[in-house]
Amino acid sequence: MTAQPGPAESDDQPTEPLRRDDAEIGVIGGSGFYSFLTDAHRVAVMTPFGPPSDDVVLGDLHGRRVAFLARHGHDHRFPPHQVNYRANLWALRSLGVRQVLSPCAVGSLRPELGPGTVVVPDQVIDRTWGRAHTVYDEVGAVVHVSFADPYCARGRAAVAQALADSDLPYAVGGALVVINGPRFSTRAESQWHQAAGGTLVGMTAMPEAAIARELAMCFTTVALVTDLDAGVEHGDGVTHDQVVATFASAMPPFKALIGAAIQGLPAAESDSAAECACRRAVDGLTLPFALP
Numbered sequence: 333m334t335a336q337p338g339p340a341e342s343d344d345q346p347t348e349p350l351r352r353d354d355a356e357i358g359v360i361g362g363s364g365f366y367s368f369l370t371d372a373h374r375v376a377v378m379t380p381f382g383p384p385s386d387d388v389v390l391g392d393l394h395g396r397r398v399a400f401l402a403r404h405g406h407d408h409r410f411p412p413h414q415v416n417y418r419a420n421l422w423a424l425r426s427l428g429v430r431q432v433l434s435p436c437a438v439g440s441l442r443p444e445l446g447p448g449t450v451v452v453p454d455q456v457i458d459r460t461w462g463r464a465h466t467v468y469d470e471v472g473a474v475v476h477v478s479f480a481d482p483y484c485a486r487g488r489a490a491v492a493q494a495l496a497d498s499d500l501p502y503a504v505g506g507a508l509v510v511i512n513g514p515r516f517s518t519r520a521e522s523q524w525h526q527a528a529g530g531t532l533v534g535m536t537a538m539p540e541a542a543i544a545r546e547l548a549m550c551f552t553t554v555a556l557v558t559d560l561d562a563g564v565e566h567g568d569g570v571t572h573d574q575v576v577a578t579f580a581s582a583m584p585p586f587k588a589l590i591g592a593a594i595q596g597l598p599a600a601e602s603d604s605a606a607e608c609a610c611r612r613a614v615d616g617l618t619l620p621f622a623l624p
């Protein structure tokens with residue numbers, strides 16, 4: 333596949349013509365988040381990497397222009413290993429988004445971080461395979477971005493402050509182990525991830541975070557614990573029903589938290605004026621195409 337500079341027109345007729353700089357903040361999460369927005373409208377976006385998981389829903393929240401994208405599609409069509417992470421991030425960037433909050437459901441590798449706890453990880457251990465891991469996958473210009481600190485310090489601070497102001501149980505820091513799925517871990521794998529220093533285990537945080545960095549976007553994962561992982565719990569192991577039930581009951585306060593975190597994110601900055609290290613990730617590098 334050859335990546336062409338800039339987003340192409342979709343074959344589907346968007347409900348409104350696309351305008352650049354339509355949003356400053358992106359949220360990649362479930363469709364449940366749309367209910368926040370005032371003046372919400374959907375836009376279909378096409379990218380050099382194909383269509384994103386769904387139309388992007390644009391709207392206002394507390395005076396900020398926000399773009400929501402359902403990671404798995406509004407009908408939850410795409411399992412974690414089939415999500416088009418490259419298209420999702422490219423689509424958001426092409427709409428003007430430079431800061432992304434990425435809520436996701438995770439298992440806990442620490443018994444003290446039980447279901448309902450919200451964690452803002454500061455590290456990631458990538459155990460995924462066979463996904464499209466980079467936007468720079470063609471022979472030619474070689475692009476290595478720094479990923480020592482995978483998440484945005486300013487985004488993490490905004491979420492941490494929103495958590496401190498909330499009644500939610502939470503933890504700031506920790507390593508998120510990302511497994512390929514869609515199956516859950518064996519007990520031995522889970523204990524291995526724990527011994528390796530993992531705090532949480534999920535299936536979607538990579539390559540999402542790495543692609544955001546490749547596109548010079550600020551990116552912050554906000555993880556909601558839905559279960560204790562197989563190596564930590566002493567029952568019959570994690571089930572899908574358990575995860576879904578916990579997620580449903582935790583959603584209202586979790587949504588409120590994301591809304592509060594959006595309010596606390598730094599003001600929008602132009603690409604030339606941005607000081608955050610995330611936004612400078614490709615400075616001085618020769619890119620094979622212009623970023624949207």
Ligand SMILES: [Zn+2]
Nearest residue numbers: 484550608610
């Ligand atoms: Zn940043």
